[in-house]
Amino acid sequence: MQNLVHFILKYRFTFLFIVLQLVAWWLWFSQHVFYSYAFSNGTNAIVGTVSEQQATLDSYWSLDKQNADLASENLRLQAEILSLKHQLFEQTDQIDLHSSETNTTFIKAKVIGQTKRQGNLYLTLNKGTADGISEEAGVLSPKGIVGRTLYVSEHYSLVMSVQHQRSHINVEVGSKPWIGTLEWELDATGYCSLRSINQYAQVDIGDSVFTNPYSTYFPDQSFVGTVETIALKEQDQFFTIQVKLNQQLNELRHVYVIQNALKSEMQTLENQIIDEY
Amino acid sequence: MNTSRFYFFSFLVLFLAQVLLFRPVQLWGEVHLLVYILFPLLFNQNANKILVLFLSFALGLLIDLFSNTIGLHSSALLFIAFIRPTVLAFFRFKPNGSQILIRFSELTFYQVISYLFLMICIHQIYILILNHGSQLSGIHLLSGLKNSLFSLLTIRVVAYLFEPKKNSY
Numbered sequence: 001m002q003n004l005v006h007f008i009l010k011y012r013f014t015f016l017f018i019v020l021q022l023v024a025w026w027l028w029f030s031q032h033v034f035y036s037y038a039f040s041n042g043t044n045a046i047v048g049t050v051s052e053q054q055a056t057l058d059s060y061w062s063l064d065k066q067n068a069d070l071a072s073e074n075l076r077l078q079a080e081i082l083s084l085k086h087q088l089f090e091q092t093d094q095i096d097l098h099s100s101e102t103n104t105t106f107i108k109a110k111v112i113g114q115t116k117r118q119g120n121l122y123l124t125l126n127k128g129t130a131d132g133i134s135e136e137a138g139v140l141s142p143k144g145i146v147g148r149t150l151y152v153s154e155h156y157s158l159v160m161s162v163q164h165q166r167s168h169i170n171v172e173v174g175s176k177p178w179i180g181t182l183e184w185e186l187d188a189t190g191y192c193s194l195r196s197i198n199q200y201a202q203v204d205i206g207d208s209v210f211t212n213p214y215s216t217y218f219p220d221q222s223f224v225g226t227v228e229t230i231a232l233k234e235q236d237q238f239f240t241i242q243v244k245l246n247q248q249l250n251e252l253r254h255v256y257v258i259q260n261a262l263k264s265e266m267q268t269l270e271n272q273i274i275d276e277y
Numbered sequence: 278m279n280t281s282r283f284y285f286f287s288f289l290v291l292f293l294a295q296v297l298l299f300r301p302v303q304l305w306g307e308v309h310l311l312v313y314i315l316f317p318l319l320f321n322q323n324a325n326k327i328l329v330l331f332l333s334f335a336l337g338l339l340i341d342l343f344s345n346t347i348g349l350h351s352s353a354l355l356f357i358a359f360i361r362p363t364v365l366a367f368f369r370f371k372p373n374g375s376q377i378l379i380r381f382s383e384l385t386f387y388q389v390i391s392y393l394f395l396m397i398c399i400h401q402i403y404i405l406i407l408n409h410g411s412q413l414s415g416i417h418l419l420s421g422l423k424n425s426l427f428s429l430l431t432i433r434v435v436a437y438l439f440e441p442k443k444n445s446y
Contacts (some may be wrong), residue, residue: 013326017359024355027341028348034323050296052345115345118409151333187416212394 052126055112059253066253073142104219106140107131107257109157114250119186120166123147123159127257130154138217138258144168144247145224146255148217157257161249162192171224172212173241174203179212183241188238190248191228194241199232201239209243216267219258261274279379284325287439288332294435296343307420311428312435313340313350314400317358318393319439321370324377326362333358346408353403357396368392372403380435393432397425 008015059066109131113124127133129152137144139159147161160167162184169182173194178201182195197203209224230242280400295313304387317333368388373380381389401421409417 013330013359016327016330017355020330020355022353022354024337024348026348026354028346054297066426113345117346119412124345168369186412187414 009228010066022210051112051124052110053128055110055253062251062253065251069142105132105259105261106258106276107133108276109133109139109257111252111255112156114252121161121163123161123249123252123255125149125157125159125255125257126155128153128155128157132259133157133257134259135219136263138215138219140218140222141247141252141254142256143223144245145211145218146247146249146252147221149257159255162245163189163249166258169224170212170215171209171219173197173207173209173227174201176202177210177212178203179214180241188242189250192225192243192245193241194227195238195240197239199237199239201242203227203230205230205241216263216275217258283377284328284332287316287319288336292336292339293433295340299431300310308423308427310431311397311400311424312431314354314357314397314428315432315435315439316434317354317361318396319379319436320361321372321379322362322365323372323375326358329361330355330358341386349404349407352407353400356403357400360399361396363391363397378439380440382440389431389433389436393436394425394429397428397432401425401428 025147028210042271055060107127109125109127111123112126115122115124123139125133125139133152133154134150135149137149139148145162147159147164147167148159149157151158162169162182164184165186167182170179171182171194172179178197180197182192183195184192194209205227207227211218211220211222211224215222222247225243225245226249227241229242231240233240291313295311299310299312299420313336316336317329320329323364333354334351337354338347340350341347368391370379370384370392373383384392401424405413405417405421
């Protein structure tokens with residue numbers, strides 16, 4: 001016994017290293033622990049406050065760019081208003097201005113943190129359940145789609161961005177339109193892959209990609225990006241299409257969370273199929 | 278300042294510098310400046326290696342809390358603190374009297390740079406392997422190299438601030 005104590009004391013440096021290293025590895029490799037921490041991390045009071053302050057500081061650095069973006073968005077909106085006014089003038093009795101048919105609310109939020117884990121990109125937002133955000137809600141920016149909320153606490157939410165290997169989004173492209181799935185491959189920062197587009201589809205480089213009505217998270221016709229490259233591998237029925245995302249996620253500051261009041265009702269209805277058949 | 282206070286002083290300064298100053302800075306959106314690695318590298322053979330090991334783990338864990346990477350930086354910095362005495366012996370840095378800090382100004386430029394760069398590279402490779410595992414690719418190694426080079430520059434500058442005055446620790 002005395003020998004053992006002597007042995008441990010003699011090599012206490014190595015023993016302490018092994019014990020602490022095992023603790024660190026356990027923390028890192030245990031997924032359950034990661035998720036509970038990732039959630040409490042971006043979201044616990046102290047870290048959250050510091051992150052928020054930093055994001056405020058950060059946004060000063062990029063004010064020029066933000067201003068330019070806002071100005072161009074303003075211009076686009078002005079043009080849209082003009083064209084809508086024109087349409088309204090042309091066919092006043094045919095336009096339904098009542099927009100509550102989709103039952104969607106847009107909640108403005110600020111990105112206060114970005115985390116990469118195994119290449120996948122997560123974002124932390126400064127709004128939570130207290131502001132009406134729930135899990136599995138779509139997140140948009142003025143320039144395009146961003147992702148969906150994964151975890152939500154009272155004042156913060158964690159977003160799984162489109163640059164995540166588990167992200168699959170229903171989109172459409174071209175004039176017909178052709179329907180496919182938008183996925184992300186590791187390390188393709190700023191780009192996504194468009195899958196399930198048949199080789200006979202008429203898709204050209206530069207075509208715009210939009211979300212379609214089957215997308216659960218985003219409103220119909222939300223802009224995603226443009227087709228960058230198209231390839232057809234041998235003995236493959238589907239195109240390999242690379243889409244350049246219109247919203248580059250590393251420069252993201254402001255987003256909108258889309259809260260669909262009737263989504264849960266819709267999902268309950270759809271789940272009945274699974275229950276019954 | 279007495280010796281034991283110095284451990285905690287450098288711990289606190291490097292923690293605050295990393296979290297408040299260097300964490301938000303990402304050069305060209307991709308280069309991360311990892312200044313906290315300097316903590317174990319400040320000390321020479323006279324320092325209490327168990328305390329340095331333990332504080333390195335704690336510092337890594339604090340950095341992890343702020344970067345949503347629980348376990349990653351703590352494991353890497355712990356490893357650096359563990360191999361530190363061996364690497365110091367390899368470089369044959371002679372401690373001056375009873376002081377616990379390496380006096381970088383008394384070493385040649387190449388000694389300082391090779392010691393710091395070796396440790397930064399080991400730390401960076403360790404992080405890359407732990408983070409990406411079998412999916413590790415050339416792009417990761419390239420970004421790791423960029424991180425290492427820019428961290429080295431920053432750390433060399435920061436290390437000046439910790440430079441002990443003559444006849445102190």
